[in-house]
Amino acid sequence: xxxxxxxxxxxxxxxxxxxxxxxxxxxxxxxxxxxxxxxxxxxxxxxxxxxxxxxxxxxxxxxxxxxxxxxxxxxxxxxxxxxxxxxxxxxxxxxx
Numbered sequence: 001x002x003x004x005x006x007x008x009x010x011x012x013x014x015x016x017x018x019x020x021x022x023x024x025x026x027x028x029x030x031x032x033x034x035x036x037x038x039x040x041x042x043x044x045x046x047x048x049x050x051x052x053x054x055x056x057x058x059x060x061x062x063x064x065x066x067x068x069x070x071x072x073x074x075x076x077x078x079x080x081x082x083x084x085x086x087x088x089x090x091x092x093x094x095x096x
Contacts (some may be wrong), residue, residue, distance in 0.1 A: 005030045
């Protein structure tokens with residue numbers, strides 16, 4: 001996998017070029033600012049992709065949007081099998 005360096009100015013003008021390179025060749029793109037690398041854009045691994053698919057399915061089941069900048073309240077009282085806390089309570093507990 002090759003690393004391609006692109007200045008942030010060029011990326012802002014032509015983002016589709018970097019994205020096409022990632023999609024077609026699986027290349028990583030390093031964005032630079034004044035010659036220093038500041039951001040790496042790379043294709044998702046299979047593990048990351050499967051995690052996103054699980055989150056997407058969960059979001060559709062609960063009616064929430066994944067990746068939203070707004071805090072989305074989960075429905076209260078989503079029961080799990082057996083005894084214990086609800087899914088909402090477990091997520092809130094995990095966040096703190």
